[in-house]
Amino acid sequence: MFVTAAYAQSTPTEGAESHGAAPAEVHTETGVAHEGGHGSGVFPPFDQSTFASQLLWLAITFGLFYILMSKVVLPRIGSILESRQDTIARDLDDASRAKSEADAAVAAYEQELAAARAKANQIANEAREAAKAKAAAERTAIETELNGKIAAAEARIAEIKSRALADVGAIAEETASAVVEQLIGARVPETEIAAAVKASAN
Amino acid sequence: MVNTIVPIHVGGLDLSFTNASLFMVATLALAVGFLVLTTASRAVVPGRLQSVSELSYEFIASMLREGAGSHGMKFFPMVFSLFMFILTANLLGMVPYFFTVTSQIIVTFALALFVIGTVLVYGFYKHGLHFLNVFVPSGVPGVLLPLVIAIEVISFLSRPISLSVRLFANMLAGHITLKVFAGFVATLSTLGALGIGGAILPLIMTVALTGLEFLVAFLQAYVFAVLTCMYLNDAVHPGGH
Numbered sequence: 398m399f400v401t402a403a404y405a406q407s408t409p410t411e412g413a414e415s416h417g418a419a420p421a422e423v424h425t426e427t428g429v430a431h432e433g434g435h436g437s438g439v440f441p442p443f444d445q446s447t448f449a450s451q452l453l454w455l456a457i458t459f460g461l462f463y464i465l466m467s468k469v470v471l472p473r474i475g476s477i478l479e480s481r482q483d484t485i486a487r488d489l490d491d492a493s494r495a496k497s498e499a500d501a502a503v504a505a506y507e508q509e510l511a512a513a514r515a516k517a518n519q520i521a522n523e524a525r526e527a528a529k530a531k532a533a534a535e536r537t538a539i540e541t542e543l544n545g546k547i548a549a550a551e552a553r554i555a556e557i558k559s560r561a562l563a564d565v566g567a568i569a570e571e572t573a574s575a576v577v578e579q580l581i582g583a584r585v586p587e588t589e590i591a592a593a594v595k596a597s598a599n
Numbered sequence: 600m601v602n603t604i605v606p607i608h609v610g611g612l613d614l615s616f617t618n619a620s621l622f623m624v625a626t627l628a629l630a631v632g633f634l635v636l637t638t639a640s641r642a643v644v645p646g647r648l649q650s651v652s653e654l655s656y657e658f659i660a661s662m663l664r665e666g667a668g669s670h671g672m673k674f675f676p677m678v679f680s681l682f683m684f685i686l687t688a689n690l691l692g693m694v695p696y697f698f699t700v701t702s703q704i705i706v707t708f709a710l711a712l713f714v715i716g717t718v719l720v721y722g723f724y725k726h727g728l729h730f731l732n733v734f735v736p737s738g739v740p741g742v743l744l745p746l747v748i749a750i751e752v753i754s755f756l757s758r759p760i761s762l763s764v765r766l767f768a769n770m771l772a773g774h775i776t777l778k779v780f781a782g783f784v785a786t787l788s789t790l791g792a793l794g795i796g797g798a799i800l801p802l803i804m805t806v807a808l809t810g811l812e813f814l815v816a817f818l819q820a821y822v823f824a825v826l827t828c829m830y831l832n833d834a835v836h837p838g839g840h
Contacts (some may be wrong), residue, residue, distance in 0.1 A: 442600065442702060442703050442704050442705075442767065442771060443600065443704060446613055447601040447613070447617065447619065447703075447705075448705045448800050449612045449613055449614055450601075450614050450616075450619070451601070451617075451619050451620070451703055451705050451706055451709075452709055453614050454616070454617075454619065454620035455623060455700075455706050455709055455710075456709075457623075457625075457806065458620075458623040458624055458626065458627045459627075459680070459684055459710070460684055461627060461712075462626075462627050462630065462631065462680055462683075462684055463676065463677065463680040465631050465635075466631075466634075466676050466679055466680045466683070467676035467680070469635065470631070470634040470635060470638070470652075471656070471675065471679060473635075473641070474634075474638055474639050474652055474653055474656045475656070476641070477638060477641050477645075477649075477653065478653060478656070478657070479641075479645075480641075480643065481643050482650075484643055532620055546674055561819060564810050582629075
């Protein structure tokens with residue numbers, strides 16, 4: 398209605414075109430209204446004369462935009478994001494593998510350390526046992542030697558004692574004969590004295 | 600307003616290359632140029648501009664995945680194109696003397712019809728008549744069903760209108776408001792010293808509105824994309840609400 402009213406005001410301007418006269422008229426009318434600068438024209442966004450052109454160019458530009466987006470830009474950004482994802486995943490994999498390798502190395506080190514420690518203990522124990530055995534052997538050797546010496550010494554003491562005891566007998570006989578001679582003034586045969594001493598010694 | 604640059608008339612239809620067409624081409628060139636050039640190096644560690652492209656990609660991808668599920672991802676190029684095209688057109692319109700493509704109702708309406716058309720075509724192609732379940736919410740008592748179906752049909756039919764008018768009206772109203780306040784500044788400053796002093800207030804308003812308009816430019820592109828995702832969800836999962 399808006400358009401028809403405007404159209405009615407400006408009918409005389411152009412009517413030459415045989416087909417599609419109305420759009421041509423409307424176009425002329427709005428052109429005049431805009432130039433005139435007052436409110437009789439159609440509000441520009443509702444100006445139907447521009448619709449066909451706008452639709453056509455919108456279809457062309459938006460269609461082209463859609464094709465470029467779906468064929469070029471979006472696959473490209475998608476591949477960038479995907480490759481970044483892959484890179485990050487790969488780096489994380491590498492990192493976790495390196496970590497597990499490091500862990501394995503640490504475990505191996507710990508194991509070797511424990512083995513070395515055990516071996517050291519064993520060596521120390523062996524050395525201690527050997528030293529102990531050697532000391533014991535030496536001690537027994539020394540003890541036997543000392544025992545031998547003691548035995549020899551005891552033998553010698555016994556010998557000396559027996560010899561001394563023998564001497565004691567001789568001295569006793571001498572003393573006894575001297576005592577008897579003093580007492581009785583006569584010599585007693587030696588065999589009798591010896592017998593008497595022996596009897597008293599026992 | 601639309602001015603003809605290269606007149607093209609085909610069978611009585613005016614298909615001229617206008618300033619609207621010029622800025623559609625500019626939008627196309629700017630958005631494609633940015634996205635292609637910033638991702639040209641395909642760096643594993645992105646630069647700032649490449650980050651912007653990747654962020655917009657992931658932004659729309661997550662929006663669509665949340666809105667329409669993983670089955671909806673086949674519409675990703677469509678939603679991404681709509682978002683980037685509208686966003687670039689809105690932002691281009693913020694430059695003084697530049698034409699705002701999205702302040703034309705026919706453009707936003709065409710984009711909205713494209714969305715709803717896709718929903719209808721895909722919905723009927725994929726689900727056949729089951730697509731009509733979209734008008735029958737589950738768990739509604741039988742008595743209320745005719746009423747609810749009528750409401751659902753009306754709401755479905757009003758979608759292209761609300762989708763297109765929202766974007767168009769936001770862009771147009773913002774620009775008109777800006778123009779009015781900027782006009783105040785120009786008019787007042789011709790009235791001598793007092794006028795220049797009085798022009799400060801509308802000038803502040805103009806600056807504030809410009810900031811607001813940048814927000815609106817992004818927000819409307821976002822809203823358009825979010826609603827597109829929701830409508831596509833109906834096409835992918837009819838009766839799923």
